[in-house]
Amino acid sequence: xxxxxxxxxxxxxxxxxxxxxxxxxxxxxxxxxxxxxxxxxxxxxxxxxxxxxxxxxxxxxxxxxxxxxxxxxxxxxxxxxxxxxxxxxxxxxxxxxxxxxxxxxxxxxxxxxxxxxxxxxxxxxxxxxxxxxxxxxxxxxxxxxxxxxxxxxxxxxxxxxxxxxxxxxxxxxxxxxxxxxxxxxxxxxxxxxxxxxxxxxxxxxxxxxxxxxxxxxxxxxxxxxxxxxxxxxxxxxxxxxxxxxxxxxxxxxxxxxxxxxxxxxxxxx
Amino acid sequence: xxxxxxxxxxxxxxxxxxxxxxxxxxxxxxxxxxxxxxxxxxxxxxxxxxxxxxxxxxxxxxxxxxxxxxxxxxxxxxxxxxxxxxxxxxxxxxxxxxxxxxxxxxxxxxxxxxxxxxxxxxxxxxxxxxxxxxxxxxxxxxxxxxxxxxxxxxxxxxxxxxxxxxxxxxxxxxxxxxxxxxxxxxxxxxxxxxxxxxxxxxxxxxxxxxxxxxxxxxxxxxxxxxxxxxxxxxxxxxxxxxxxxxxxxxxxxxxxxxxxxxxxxxxxxxxxxxxxxxxxxxxxxxxxxxxx
Amino acid sequence: xxxxxxxxxxxxxxxxxxxxxxxxxxxxxxxxxxxxxxxxxxxxxxxxxxxxxxxxxxxxxxxxxxxxxxxxxxxxxxxxxxxxxxxxxxxxxxxxxxxxxxxxxxxxxxxxxxxxxxxxxxxxxxxxxxxxxxxxxxxxxxxxxxxxxxxxxxxxxxxxxxxxxxxxxxxxxxxxxxxxxxxxxxxxxxxxxxxxxxxxxxxxxxxxxxxxxxxxxxxxxxxxxxxxxxxxxxxxxxxxxxxxxxxxxxxxxxxxxxx
Numbered sequence: 052x053x054x055x056x057x058x059x060x061x062x063x064x065x066x067x068x069x070x071x072x073x074x075x076x077x078x079x080x081x082x083x084x085x086x087x088x089x090x091x092x093x094x095x096x097x098x099x100x101x102x103x104x105x106x107x108x109x110x111x112x113x114x115x116x117x118x119x120x121x122x123x124x125x126x127x128x129x130x131x132x133x134x135x136x137x138x139x140x141x142x143x144x145x146x147x148x149x150x151x152x153x154x155x156x157x158x159x160x161x162x163x164x165x166x167x168x169x170x171x172x173x174x175x176x177x178x179x180x181x182x183x184x185x186x187x188x189x190x191x192x193x194x195x196x197x198x199x200x201x202x203x204x205x206x207x208x209x210x211x212x213x214x215x216x217x218x219x220x221x222x223x224x225x226x227x228x229x230x231x232x233x234x235x236x237x238x239x240x241x242x243x244x245x246x247x248x249x250x251x252x253x254x255x256x257x258x259x260x261x262x263x264x265x266x267x268x269x270x271x272x273x274x275x276x277x278x279x280x281x282x283x284x285x286x287x288x289x290x291x292x293x294x295x296x297x298x299x300x301x302x303x304x305x306x307x308x309x310x311x312x313x314x315x316x317x318x319x320x
Numbered sequence: 321x322x323x324x325x326x327x328x329x330x331x332x333x334x335x336x337x338x339x340x341x342x343x344x345x346x347x348x349x350x351x352x353x354x355x356x357x358x359x360x361x362x363x364x365x366x367x368x369x370x371x372x373x374x375x376x377x378x379x380x381x382x383x384x385x386x387x388x389x390x391x392x393x394x395x396x397x398x399x400x401x402x403x404x405x406x407x408x409x410x411x412x413x414x415x416x417x418x419x420x421x422x423x424x425x426x427x428x429x430x431x432x433x434x435x436x437x438x439x440x441x442x443x444x445x446x447x448x449x450x451x452x453x454x455x456x457x458x459x460x461x462x463x464x465x466x467x468x469x470x471x472x473x474x475x476x477x478x479x480x481x482x483x484x485x486x487x488x489x490x491x492x493x494x495x496x497x498x499x500x501x502x503x504x505x506x507x508x509x510x511x512x513x514x515x516x517x518x519x520x521x522x523x524x525x526x527x528x529x530x531x532x533x534x535x536x537x538x539x540x541x542x543x544x545x546x547x548x549x550x551x552x553x554x555x556x557x558x559x560x561x562x563x564x565x566x567x568x569x570x571x572x573x574x575x576x577x578x579x580x581x582x583x584x585x586x587x588x589x590x591x592x593x594x595x596x597x598x599x600x601x602x603x604x605x606x607x608x609x610x611x612x
Numbered sequence: 613x614x615x616x617x618x619x620x621x622x623x624x625x626x627x628x629x630x631x632x633x634x635x636x637x638x639x640x641x642x643x644x645x646x647x648x649x650x651x652x653x654x655x656x657x658x659x660x661x662x663x664x665x666x667x668x669x670x671x672x673x674x675x676x677x678x679x680x681x682x683x684x685x686x687x688x689x690x691x692x693x694x695x696x697x698x699x700x701x702x703x704x705x706x707x708x709x710x711x712x713x714x715x716x717x718x719x720x721x722x723x724x725x726x727x728x729x730x731x732x733x734x735x736x737x738x739x740x741x742x743x744x745x746x747x748x749x750x751x752x753x754x755x756x757x758x759x760x761x762x763x764x765x766x767x768x769x770x771x772x773x774x775x776x777x778x779x780x781x782x783x784x785x786x787x788x789x790x791x792x793x794x795x796x797x798x799x800x801x802x803x804x805x806x807x808x809x810x811x812x813x814x815x816x817x818x819x820x821x822x823x824x825x826x827x828x829x830x831x832x833x834x835x836x837x838x839x840x841x842x843x844x845x846x847x848x849x850x851x852x853x854x855x856x857x858x859x860x861x862x863x864x865x866x867x868x869x870x871x
Contacts, residue, residue: 330713437629447851452844540720567728588721
C-alpha cells in the first residue's frame with residue numbers, strides 16, 4: 052500500500068459532485084454542486100440538519116454509492132480505485148463489530164482480508180490496541196465491552212491498514228457526553244500521530260469545532276454546502292480549549308452559519 | 321442449573337402422563353367412549369382392557385423378554401439394534417440434505433433470479449408426500465445395482481430422508497446468509513472484499529444462529545423420512561419395518577409394538593441431541609444472538 | 613440500482629421465474645420419459661398421469677376427501693389444544709415447565725411412528741390414529757407460536773394500559789390478543805401442510821383401507837405407477853389448498869401487527 056505519494060496530492064477533491072436518488076414519489080436530490088477539497092492531514096467536519104447530504108457525501112467518498120454527476124477523486128484517483136487500493140478506513144455510528152470475533156480478531160479483519168501475514172498482523176493489532184488504550188481487552192468479545200470501548204475498537208480497526216484518510220459517520224453519536232468528550236480527545240491525538248486526513252460527519256456543533264481544522268456547513272433540499280468555517284486551534288486541542296472564549300466564539304460562528312445568518316466577520320480577536 | 325430444572329419438569333410431565341394412562345385404565349369406561357349414532361360410531365376414548373392398553377409395567381416386562389420367544393435376545397436389544405441402523409441411515413440422509421440444502425441456499429443468496437425461480441418450488445416440494453418417491457428411488461437404485469454400480473437398499477432410504485432434510489436447511493441458511501445488517505455489508509464493501517471473502521468472514525458466521533435450529537429440524541425430519549422410507553421399501557433391520565411387523569401381531573402380543581415405538585421416539589431425541597452437541601462447539605458464533 | 617426499480621422488476625419476475633423453472637422441469641421430465649424412454653420404472657410420463665387423473669377422478673376425489681377430512685380435523689383439534697395449553701402455560705409456571713420439554717420432544721420425534729399403537733388401541737377400522745397424528749403434528753407449531761405471541765407484548769404498551777387502569781380482561785382483549793393473532797396465523801400456516809402430510813403418511817402405518825396414502829402404497833406395490841402418481845397429485849392438491857388458505861389468513865392478520 053503506497054502512501055508516500057499521498058502527501059503530495061489532496062486527500063479528497065470534489066468538484067460539481069451531485070447525487071440523485073430515485074424515490075417512490077419522484078427524484079430526490081440528495082446532493083448538488085458540491086465543491087470540496089480536503090488536504091492531506093487535514094481534519095474536516097461535515098455538519099448540517101437531516102437530509103443535508105452529509106452522510107451521502109461521505110458514502111460517495113467511500114465509494115459505497117456512486118456520484119450522479121461531477122468529479123470526485125481520493126488521493127488523485129477515482130473513489131472506486133481508492134477503495135480497491137484501501138486508501139481509507141471507515142467508522143460508522145454503530146461500531147459494527149462482528150460479535151463472534153474477539154477484539155483482536157475484529158481489529159485484524161481488514162488485515163486478514165488483505166492477506167497480511169500472521170506475525171505482522173499480530174504486531175499491528177497489538178500496536179493499534181495500545182493506540183486506543185485497549186491493550187488489556189484484546190481477547191474479549193464485543194458483548195463484553197461498553198459502547199465507548201466498542202467504538203474505540205472500531206477506530207482501531209479503521210486504522211489497521213495505516214490509511215491516510217479516515218472517514219467517520221457520526222461515530223460518537225450513540226454515546227453519552229462524557230464518553231464522547233474522552234473519545235474526541237483520543238481521536239485528535241490519533242489523527243495527529245498518524246498524520247491521517249479525516250472527514251467527520253456529525254450533528255454536534257461543539258464536537259465539530261473541537262475536532263476540526265475546517266467545518267463544512269451543509270443544508271438540505273437540495274443537499275449542498277452553504278459555508279465553510281475555519282478553525283484556528285491547531286496544536287491546542289486539549290481540555291482547556293473547551294472552556295476558552297475563542298472556542299465559544301467559533302461555536303457561535305458555526306451556529307450562525309447553520310441558521311443562515313451571514314457570517315461575514317472580520318476577525319474580532 | 322436451568323437445564324436441569326427443565327429436565328426435572330419434563331420428568332414430572334412424563335410422570336403425569338404415565339399416571340394419566342394408568343388412572344384411565346383404572347377408572348375409564350371399559351368399552352371406551354363412543355360418540356355418534358348407530359352405524360357411524362366413533363371411538364373417542366380407547367377401551368381399557370389389557371389387549372388395547374397394556375399396563376406400563378407390562379410394557380417394561382415385554383421389553384426385557386425375548387424378542388420372538390426362546391433364545392432370541394430381549395426385545396429391548398433388538399429394538400436398540402434396529403434404532404441404531406435407522407439412525408445411521410438417517411445420518412447419511414441428513415448429511416446429504418444439509419449439503420444439498422446448503423448449496424441451494426448459497427445459490428439463492430447469490431442470485432436473486434435463482435431465489436425467485438427456485439424458492440417457490442422448494443416450498444411446494446414439501447407438500448409432495450415423500451412416500452411417492454420411495455418406489456421411484458428404490459427402482460433407480462436397483463437398476464443402478466444391476467448395471468454394475470453400487471447402490472445398497474439403505475441408500476435409497478437415505479436419499480428419501482434427505483428429501484425431508486434439505487428443506488429446513490435451505491430456508492434457514494438462506495435467512496442466515498441474508499441476516500447481516502447494512503453496516504456490516506458496507507464494512508466489507510469498504511474493504512473491497514469479494515463475494516467469497518464476504519461469504520466466509522461475514523455471511524456464514526452470521527448465519528450460525530439461523531442454521532442451528534434448521535439443522536435440528538433437519539435431523540428430526542431425516543429420522544422421520546428414514547422410518548417412513550423403511551416402511552415403504554420394506555427394508556430389513558430398520559425400526560420402521562419392525563414397527564409394522566409387531567403391530568401386525570398386536571392382537572396376540574399387545575405390549576410388543578410399544579418397544580419399537582419407544583425406540584423411534586428415542587431415535588428422534590438422540591438425533592436432535594446430537595445436533596445440540598454440535599451447537600455447543602459453535603458457541604462463539606451465537607454471541608449477540610437474540611433470545612427468541 | 614434504486615430501490616423502486618428493483619422492486620418493480622421483481623414484481624414481474626416473481627411470477628415468471630418460478631413458472632419458467634416449472635416449465636423447464638416439465639419439459640425435462642417429458643424428454644426423459646417419452647422421448648428418450650430412459651425413465652426408471654415407477655416414473656411415468658406426465659401425460660399418462662394426467663390421463664389417470666381424468667379417468668379416475670371419482671375415486672381419487674373420494675380418497676382425497678378422507679385424507680383431507682382427517683387433516684382438517686387434526687388441524688382443528690391440534691389448534692384448540694394448542695390454544696388452551698398455551699393459555700395455561702402463560703398463566704401457570706408449573707404447567708409451562710412441564711409442557712416445554714414435552715413439546716420440544718414431540719417436535720423432534722417421528723410422530724407417525726405411534727400410528728400402529730393407536731390403531732391397536734382404537735381399532736383398525738377407525739380414523740382416530742390418523743387424526744391424532746395430524747393433531748399432534750399440528751399442535752406443536754401452533755403451540756410454540758401462540759406461546760411466543762402471548763409473550764410478545766411490548767413493555768411500553770403494557771405500561772400504557774397499566775397507567776390507564778385497564779383490567780386483566782381488557783388488557784387481553786385490547787393488547788394481548790391482537791399481538792398474538794399474527795403468531796397464531798403463522799402457526800396455522802406451518803401446521804396446515806404438516807397436518808396434511810402427517811395424515812397422509814400415517815395411512816402407511818395401518819388402519820382403514822381408504823385415503824390417499826393407502827392408495828399410493830397399494831398401486832405402487834402393484835406396479836400401477838401412473839395411477840399411484842395421480843393419487844400423489846391429489847395429495848399435493850390438498851396440501852396446496854391448506855397452504856394457500858392458511859397463508860392467506862396469515863397475510864390478513866399480519867397487515868397491521870405491532871412489529
